[in-house]
Amino acid sequence: xxxxxxxxxxxxxxxxxxxxxxxxxxxxxxxxxxxxxxxxxxxxxxxxxxxxxxxxxxxxxxxxxxxxxxxxxxxxxxxxxxxxxxxxxxxxxxxxxxxxxxxxxxxxxxxxxxxxxxxxxxxxxxxxxxxxxxxxxxxxxxxxxxxxxxxxxxxxxxxxxxxxxxxxxxxxxxxxxxxxxxxxxxxxxxxxxxxxxxxxxxxxxxxxxxxxxxxxxxxxxxxxxxxxxxxxxxxxxxxxxxxxxxxxxxxxxxxxxxxxxxxxxxxxxxxxxxxxxxxxxxxxxxxxxxxxxxxxxxxxxxxxxxxxxxxxxxxxxxxxxxxxxxxxxxxxxxxxxxxxxxxxxxxxxxxxxxxxxxxxxxxxxxxxxxxxxxxxxxxxxxxxxxxxxxxxxxxxxxxxxxxxxxxxxxxxxxxxxxxxxxxxxxxxxxxxxxxxxxxxxxxxxxxxxxxxxxxxxxxxxxxxxxxxxxxxxxxxxxxxxxxxxxxxxxxxxxxxxxxxxxxxxxxxxxxxxxxxxxxxxxxxxxxxxxxxxxxxxxxxxxxxxxxxxxxxxxxxxxxxxxxxxxxxxxxxxxxxxxxxxxxxxxxxxxxxxxxxxxxxxxxxxxxxxxxxxxxxxxxxxxxxxxxxxxxxxxxxxxxxxxxxxxxxxxxxxxxxxxxxxxxxxxxxxxxxxxxxxxxxxxxxxxxxxxxxxxxxxxxxxxxxxxxxxxxxxxxxxxxxxxxxxxxxxxxxxxxxxxxxxxxxxxxxxxxxxxxxxxxxxxxxxxxxxxxxxxxxxxxxxxxxxxxxxxxxxxxxxxxxxxxxxxxxxxxxxxxxxxxxxxxxxxxxxxxxxxxxxxxxxxxxxxxxxxxxxxxxxxxxxxxxxxxxxxxxxxxxxxxxxxxxxxxxxxxxxxxxxxxxxxxxxxxx
RNA sequence: GGGCGAUUGGCUCAGUUGGUUAGAGCGUGCGGUUCACAUCCGCAAGGUCACUGGUUCGAAUCCAGUAUCGCCCACCA
Numbered sequence: 006x007x008x009x010x011x012x013x014x015x016x017x018x019x020x021x022x023x024x025x026x027x028x029x030x031x032x033x034x035x036x037x038x039x040x041x042x043x044x045x046x047x048x049x050x051x052x053x054x055x056x057x058x059x060x061x062x063x064x065x066x067x068x069x070x071x072x073x074x075x076x077x078x079x080x081x082x083x084x085x086x087x088x089x090x091x092x093x094x095x096x097x098x099x100x101x102x103x104x105x106x107x108x109x110x111x112x113x114x115x116x117x118x119x120x121x122x123x124x125x126x127x128x129x130x131x132x133x134x135x136x137x138x139x140x141x142x143x144x145x146x147x148x149x150x151x152x153x154x155x156x157x158x159x160x161x162x163x164x165x166x167x168x169x170x171x172x173x174x175x176x177x178x179x180x181x182x183x184x185x186x187x188x189x190x191x192x193x194x195x196x197x198x199x200x201x202x203x204x205x206x207x208x209x210x211x212x213x214x215x216x217x218x219x220x221x222x223x224x225x226x227x228x229x230x231x232x233x234x235x236x237x238x239x240x241x242x243x244x245x246x247x248x249x250x251x252x253x254x255x256x257x258x259x260x261x262x263x264x265x266x267x268x269x270x271x272x273x274x275x276x277x278x279x280x281x282x283x284x285x286x287x288x289x290x291x292x293x294x295x296x297x298x299x300x301x302x303x304x305x306x307x308x309x310x311x312x313x314x315x316x317x318x319x320x321x322x323x324x325x326x327x328x329x330x331x332x333x334x335x336x337x338x339x340x341x342x343x344x345x346x347x348x349x350x351x352x353x354x355x356x357x358x359x360x361x362x363x364x365x366x367x368x369x370x371x372x373x374x375x376x377x378x379x380x381x382x383x384x385x386x387x388x389x390x391x392x393x394x395x396x397x398x399x400x401x402x403x404x405x406x407x408x409x410x411x412x413x414x415x416x417x418x419x420x421x422x423x424x425x426x427x428x429x430x431x432x433x434x435x436x437x438x439x440x441x442x443x444x445x446x447x448x449x450x451x452x453x454x455x456x457x458x459x460x461x462x463x464x465x466x467x468x469x470x471x472x473x474x475x476x477x478x479x480x481x482x483x484x485x486x487x488x489x490x491x492x493x494x495x496x497x498x499x500x501x502x503x504x505x506x507x508x509x510x511x512x513x514x515x516x517x518x519x520x521x522x523x524x525x526x527x528x529x530x531x532x533x534x535x536x537x538x539x540x541x542x543x544x545x546x547x548x549x550x551x552x553x554x555x556x557x558x559x560x561x562x563x564x565x566x567x568x569x570x571x572x573x574x575x576x577x578x579x580x581x582x583x584x585x586x587x588x589x590x591x592x593x594x595x596x597x598x599x600x601x602x603x604x605x606x607x608x609x610x611x612x613x614x615x616x617x618x619x620x621x622x623x624x625x626x627x628x629x630x631x632x633x634x635x636x637x638x639x640x641x642x643x644x645x646x647x648x649x650x651x652x653x654x655x656x657x658x659x660x661x662x663x664x665x666x667x668x669x670x671x672x673x674x675x676x677x678x679x680x681x682x683x684x685x686x687x688x689x690x691x692x693x694x695x696x697x698x699x700x701x702x703x704x705x706x707x708x709x710x711x712x713x714x715x716x717x718x719x720x721x722x723x724x725x726x727x728x729x730x731x732x733x734x735x736x737x738x739x740x741x742x743x744x745x746x747x748x749x750x751x752x753x754x755x756x757x758x759x760x761x762x763x764x765x766x767x768x769x770x771x772x773x774x775x776x777x778x779x780x781x782x783x784x785x786x787x788x789x790x791x792x793x794x795x796x797x798x799x800x801x802x803x804x805x806x807x808x809x810x811x812x813x814x815x816x817x818x819x820x821x822x823x824x825x826x827x828x829x830x831x832x833x834x835x836x837x838x839x840x841x842x843x844x845x846x847x848x849x850x851x852x853x854x855x856x857x858x859x860x861x862x863x864x865x866x867x868x869x870x871x872x873x874x875x876x877x878x879x880x881x882x883x884x885x886x887x888x889x890x891x892x893x894x895x896x897x898x899x900x901x902x903x904x905x906x907x908x909x910x911x912x913x
Numbered sequence: 914g915g916g917c918g919a920u921u922g923g924c925u926c927a928g929u930u931g932g933u934u935a936g937a938g939c940g941u942g943c944g945g946u947u948c949a950c951a952u953c954c955g956c957a958a959g960g961u962c963a964c965u966g967g968u969u970c971g972a973a974u975c976c977a978g979u980a981u982c983g984c985c986c987a988c989c990a
């Protein structure tokens with residue numbers, strides 16, 4: 006058994022332990038060190054693979070902590086527990102980061118070219134992946150590194166090709182020209198989810214368009230219609246003006262033509278209910294090529310959609326002097342020119358919401374492009390059916406509503422990206438425009454339609470949205486589309502854990518694609534964590550500079566403390582603030598556990614050999630404190646099991662903290678110390694006491710292991726084990742729940758209460774802490790043996806000497822002096838004999854005693870009155886459950902008794 | 914414009930299907946050098962559970978509404 010250093014230094018503990026786990030091959034469910042029971046169903050956790058682009062932050066650490074907690078728990082219960090680690094290539098995010106690095110070197114995506122750029126990316130990713138995997142390891146992830154996967158590895162690539170081909174053949178993927186969200190900074194389209202609505206103050210300009218005189222076909226200098234716009238540059242793409250059909254102001258002009266300035270295009274004035282009569286002038290310019298609303302309006306009215314912006318958001322193709330200007334420069338000039346022509350009717354500040362790129366923060370321009378889309382509606386229906394039927398459960402449940410809303414209003418998913426780092430879309434086009442989608446590596450041999458040879462086909466230059474490959478993660482990592490053994494064994498998976506912020510990006514896509522491609526829901530439970538915020542409640546972000554590096558925390562306080570701090574007091578789906586006090590709390594707890602174990606190990610009676618095999622305490626020698634400890638441990642096992650079942654991990658740590666610190670250390674160890682030190686006791690008794698401490702500590706270390714794996718493993722190594730135990734706690738069995746001993750629990754807790762009350766009385770009377778005070782106590786007959794067994798411990802803890810047991814209250818009262826303090830705890834009654842001198846004048850103590858008792862009496866009478874009122878209520882007695890009424894009666898009797906005794910003591 | 918969440922002692926948060934003395938950590942006050950731990954030990958103070966109304970024998974907990982803060986979704990130019 007290893008020696009336990011006096012001081013707890015997490016750094017020394019953690020690295021060595023992780024290496025031992027690795028060496029023992031216990032992370033893999035089928036590893037050499039696994040103790041899994043193949044008869045039990047497997048347990049698979051799905052972790053969001055972190056982006057390769059950088060280092061992990063506290064949010065990742067929290068994810069990992071929660072996931073690892075679940076997988077360790079499942080492993081200890083004997084399930085084949087799979088925690089498959091991975092990385093995401095994060096195409097747009099990675100390119101954004103790399104482009105930044107290149108810019109500093111004076112290079113760019115364009116200057117390198119596709120091939121060199123991708124080489125550079127591969128090198129970049131190689132360096133960052135090591136950092137990320139190292140961080141996961143430091144947090145303690147018991148992940149099966151042999152199964153490490155990457156969304157850009159060859160197996161993922163094949164899964165992506167096969168998935169897309171199947172979707173295409175099922176008419177769930179299609180290519181069309183549509184208005185998409187274009188980021189001029191990233192030079193790619195992005196999905197609706199990647200457009201961040203950002204409130205801004207813009208300007209609402211009113212512009213006069215001149216009506217065409219039907220007689221002359223020329224614009225009328227007098228007759229105009231005034232439209233309102235926040236984007237004057239899009240005037241160049243206008244193909245109509247719209248008004249509300251019921252707007253009397255414009256009824257006469259509907260059907261006439263208006264001339265668009267600068268481009269001299271005559272467009273119809275149409276009536277459409279989309280127009281809000283109350284907004285602006287009630288007349289709207291329609292630009293189908295650059296606005297989602299207008300596009301829809303254009304489709305309804307058969308309007309042409311003109312593209313007037315190039316990829317870099319410069320004006321193009323309008324045949325005006327604005328061509329070649331940046332969109333904002335063009336806007337400025339157009340406004341000035343309108344004003345010069347006298348056609349600017351007004352300008353006012355306007356609060357609006359503008360779409361910006363999630364990645365680059367550029368203003369998104371809607372524009373027409375031919376792209377690939379996933380037809381989401383049929384997929385969403387099946388995902389909804391899965392959650393509605395309960396086959397997949399979302400936790401916390403309230404996110405089900407968000408889920409429903411999003412999936413019922415979902416729009417088709419644009420999966421084309423004009424980027425380089427990612428999976429190339431496996432679609433080929435022949436010179437005649439035929440489309441061939443093929444999952445064959447290297448592409449099809451000929452056009453599907455006209456059989457032109459591969460040499461004449463051209464592959465789509467675009468790549469997939471990174472979330473497309475992420476959406477295949479639960480099954481692509483297990484070997485799909487092959488019927489591999491892992492896929493057969495571990496799919497569908499068990500729990501997917503992630504932050505609620507990517508429920509749409511990722512969870513919904515995994516559900517939709519998983520059900521379609523594998524025929525089953527990819528997981529039975531979706532566990533959504535809250536987000537980690539800084540101590541002020543701000544979201545952590547690099548720009549705010551409040552991002553915390555988990556490694557710094559781990560270096561200082563240990564991974565165990567970090568994990569505990571992240572899990573303790575947190576509830577699923579709720580954000581939590583993270584600061585140093587939580588971390589200190591957690592670190593102190595680890596330290597407490599360390600020292601408690603050190604005490605137990607060092608307190609081994611000499612009659613037990615150091616290398617003794619573990620044995621259960623001899624039942625014949627168990628005292629009440631031992632029964633109490635064992636029973637409480639059972640209770641804790643039950644409470645932890647219940648919390649685990651509910652995914653209430655904060656409750657798990659709360660239960661364990663309370664049980665270990667307050668029950669085991671504060672009382673269990675303190676009560677045991679007296680017995681262990683008493684050499685007048687038979688060796689068997691001391692041995693039983695020690696084996697009890699070991700047994701219960703062992704149980705708590707097991708229960709705590711999923712939360713604090715390192716320190717529990719290190720400490721467990723110092724305890725004697727059974728021959729049947731494996732060499733490592735990580736693969737040891739989760740504790741079973743034993744029977745409770747209600748009587749021992751109640752009696753020992755009553756005596757604990759007595760100690761507390763005596764301490765309280767001492768402190769109130771300002772007795773010197775070192776002073777031993779005589780105490781007389783009346784103990785109900787049923788509690789006699791328990792009291793006798795614990796008498797030395799109580800005496801020590803309450804600093805009561807002698808601690809006399811009086812058989813009757815009369816005997817006690819007759820011995821009472823005027824300066825004594827009475828202590829009533831439930832059925833127990835004690836008198837603390839105050840010193841006549843030394844602690845202050847006798848009269849003072851007496852006054853103190855009176856005021857104490859009067860206060861207690863008033864309080865007790867208050868409760869008694871409340872209890873009586875409740876019982877006097879016939880409705881309560883008649884309608885409340887019998888157990889509640891009985892409890893109330895018992896409480897009433899107890900209070901009545903207490904009031905009587907307090908009155909007696911107070912006298913007249 | 915919809916939807917969701919939060920509101921509990923000075924601070925950060927628990928409170929699992931409503932059950933009667935609402936808990937914890939930090940902080941605060943007082944006191945502790947006994948050989949597991951000062952990253953500790955003991956004692957204590959501190960809350961009309963945001964507000965209003967309702968349901969119920971009984972509400973921090975369920976319902977309705979109000980207020981403040983936060984988040985998500987949404988095509989008012």
